[in-house]
Structure formats: C-alpha cells, structure tokens
Amino acid sequence: MTNMIDRREFIQVVAAVAAVPLFRQPAQAGEWGTPVFDLHHHLRGAPAANLAHLDGAGITQANLLARGTAQEQVKALEALAPGRFTWFGTVDITKPEAEAQLTQAVKDGAQGFGELKFHVAADGPELRRMYALAADLRVPVLVHFQEVDHFPAEGKWASGFAQTFESILKAYPKTTFIGHADAFWANVSADYRDEAAYPSGPIARGGITDRLLGDYPNLFGDCAANSGNNALSRDPMFTTDFLKRHQDKLLFGSDCSCADGHGAGVSQSNNPAASRLAGKCVARETLTLLKKSASPEIFRKIAWDNAHRMLRIAPRPV
Numbered sequence: 316m317t318n319m320i321d322r323r324e325f326i327q328v329v330a331a332v333a334a335v336p337l338f339r340q341p342a343q344a345g346e347w348g349t350p351v352f353d354l355h356h357h358l359r360g361a362p363a364a365n366l367a368h369l370d371g372a373g374i375t376q377a378n379l380l381a382r383g384t385a386q387e388q389v390k391a392l393e394a395l396a397p398g399r400f401t402w403f404g405t406v407d408i409t410k411p412e413a414e415a416q417l418t419q420a421v422k423d424g425a426q427g428f429g430e431l432k433f434h435v436a437a438d439g440p441e442l443r444r445m446y447a448l449a450a451d452l453r454v455p456v457l458v459h460f461q462e463v464d465h466f467p468a469e470g471k472w473a474s475g476f477a478q479t480f481e482s483i484l485k486a487y488p489k490t491t492f493i494g495h496a497d498a499f500w501a502n503v504s505a506d507y508r509d510e511a512a513y514p515s516g517p518i519a520r521g522g523i524t525d526r527l528l529g530d531y532p533n534l535f536g537d538c539a540a541n542s543g544n545n546a547l548s549r550d551p552m553f554t555t556d557f558l559k560r561h562q563d564k565l566l567f568g569s570d571c572s573c574a575d576g577h578g579a580g581v582s583q584s585n586n587p588a589a590s591r592l593a594g595k596c597v598a599r600e601t602l603t604l605l606k607k608s609a610s611p612e613i614f615r616k617i618a619w620d621n622a623h624r625m626l627r628i629a630p631r632p633v
C-alpha cells in the first residue's frame with residue numbers, strides 16, 4: 316500500500332471517476348460479428364487519425380494509452396467521438412512525482428496505468444510503487460515485458476518476467492495486472508530461454524505465462540502487437556486450447572500504428588524485428604486469427620466483454 320494518498324482523497328478519486336458515464340453509444344456488431352474494443356491504442360496527435368484507425372479496422376471503441384495526463388487531447392477526442400474512448404495514463408515512473416501524477420490522471424478520468432514501459436526490473440522498486448498505487452486506486456496496470464533487443468543496444472523493459480513475476484503476483488493480490496509484449500508472450504512456450512524476441516515453431520506445453528494466467532486471478536493478457544499475434548500464430552491447436560482455457564483473462568488489443576486500419580504506413584513502428592507484419596494492420600491480423608481460433612462466444616469475450624468487465628470494475632466503491 317502507498318501512503319501517498321489519504322483516504323479522503325482516495326474517496327474523491329472514486330467519486331469523480333464513478334460520475335463519468337461510460338460508453339454512451341450502443342455497441343455495433345460491425346464486420347467482425349461482434350463489437351470490438353481495442354485495449355491497446357496509442358493516442359495519436361491529430362484526433363481524426365485515431366478515428367481513422369478505429370473506423371478502418373472495424374473497431375467500435377478503444378482504450379487510449381496516453382503519455383503525461385494528456386487531458387486536452389483526450390477531451391478533444393471524446394468531444395469528437397463521444398463514448399468511443401477510455402484512457403490509461405503513463406508518466407515517468409522513475410521520478411518521485413510519478414505517484415501524484417498518476418493519481419491525478421485517475422482523478423481526471425484515466426481507467427488504468429499504462430502502458431508502463433521502462434528500463435527497470437519487473438520486481439524493482441519503481442514498478443512496485445505503481446503496482447501498490449494501482450491497487451489503492453482500483454485500476455489495472457498494463458506492463459510491457461521485454462528481454463531481447465529489437466535493435467542494437469535497445470535494452471530490456473520490465474526485465475525478469477520469467478524469473479520473478481510470479482512473486483509479484485503473490486505480493487500484490489489486489490492489483491489487476493495486464494501482461495503485454497515479447498517476454499510475456501514468448502513464455503507461453505515452456506522451452507523459451509530469451510533466444511529471440513519472437514520465437515517461432517510449435518509451442519512446448521506448460522509455459523510460464525500459460526501457468527500464471529491459470530493460477531493467478533489478478534493476471535490478464537493483452538493480445539496486442541507482433542508479440543501477441545506471433546505467439547497465437549505459432550501452433551493452431553495450442554491457440555484454440557489456450558483461448559478456451561483463458562477465455563475470461565485475455566483482451567484484444569492492437570498496438571497498431573498503421574494509418575488506415577488496412578496496413579498503410581508502418582504498423583509496428585521502431586521495431587524491425589516485427590517485419591512479418593509490415594504492410595499489414597495488426598488489429599485486422601489479430602482479430603482474424605482470434606476469430607478463426609475461437610468459438611463465437613469466446614471471440615466476443617476476448618474482443619469485447621472482458622475489457623468492459625475489467626474497466627467497469629475499476630475503480631469501484633470500497
């Protein structure tokens with residue numbers, strides 16, 4: 316627990332966020348057969364650029380990942396498209412003011428923290444402070460785990476997932492964690508030893524990520540980016556079983572930076588290791604993969620229901 320916010324302030328946060336009506340527009344089924352919620356949409360500068368991606372890829376609603384508090388940009392977008400967006404806030408978690416800034420973001424309507432992508436250990440003091448604060452504020456925390464460079468000297472992000480993250484899940488049972496990126500997804504296979512950012516070939520059953528999703532109710536998985544798409548493309552029989560096993564724990568996200576929802580521009584920016592998705596829209600590729608690998612009921616949970624359930628439960632009255 317953190318002592319950075321007192322109880323009175325905390326209750327004010329809860330009341331402020333609870334007063335914000337979510338999703339005022341009815342959900343449209345669209346081309347995917349169910350409405351789609353993109354958990355992992357990085358906020359783009361021009362409001363229209365955000366809508367171009369949603370509309371092009373057949374996405375109904377999206378969660379904006381916004382640096383700083385980004386209040387003005389988020390407000391402009393919400394005014395342009397009421398009810399289509401929620402947002403998560405991220406700030407530099409290595410700075411002492413990070414807790415106050417993220418608390419303010421939640422007061423301003425942020426529904427979670429993330430993505431938290433920093434060159435720190437997954438079980439280090441910087442992230443531990445955020446895990447504790449997320450539990451206090453009743454919001455989920457989305458973390459980027461990566462051990463292998465995409466380009467020379469990139470460095471690790473939230474390092475040590477395979478070695479230490481189980482101890483974090485045990486230590487912070489009230490924190491809702493959303494796992495994302497290379498190390499989270501490569502470790503669906505039991506034979507992974509950080510050989511490649513995006514390993515290929517059949518999955519060795521019993522991987523760490525598969526086990527943690529099954530054993531810990533506070534861990535969820537974000538299917539976004541090349542990492543999620545790659546892992547779910549490797550072994551169709553595994554994927555069908557995995558989606559069935561964790562149907563209440565997985566959330567669709569794109570992390571796509573293409574311009575139009577059809578693959579124009581660059582879909583996985585600053586990531587030459589993800590060339591398999593060049594010219595493609597990650598959202599479309601992953602939705603197609605999920606749809607063909609899961610029953611319609613499970614597809615709807617992953618594409619829509621699970622995100623709604625998670626974001627509505629947080630924050631909630633104590």
Ligand SMILES: [Zn+2]
Binds near residue numbers: 430
């Ligand atoms: Zn990421």
Ligand SMILES: [Zn+2]
Binds near residue numbers: 575577
């Ligand atoms: Zn795209």
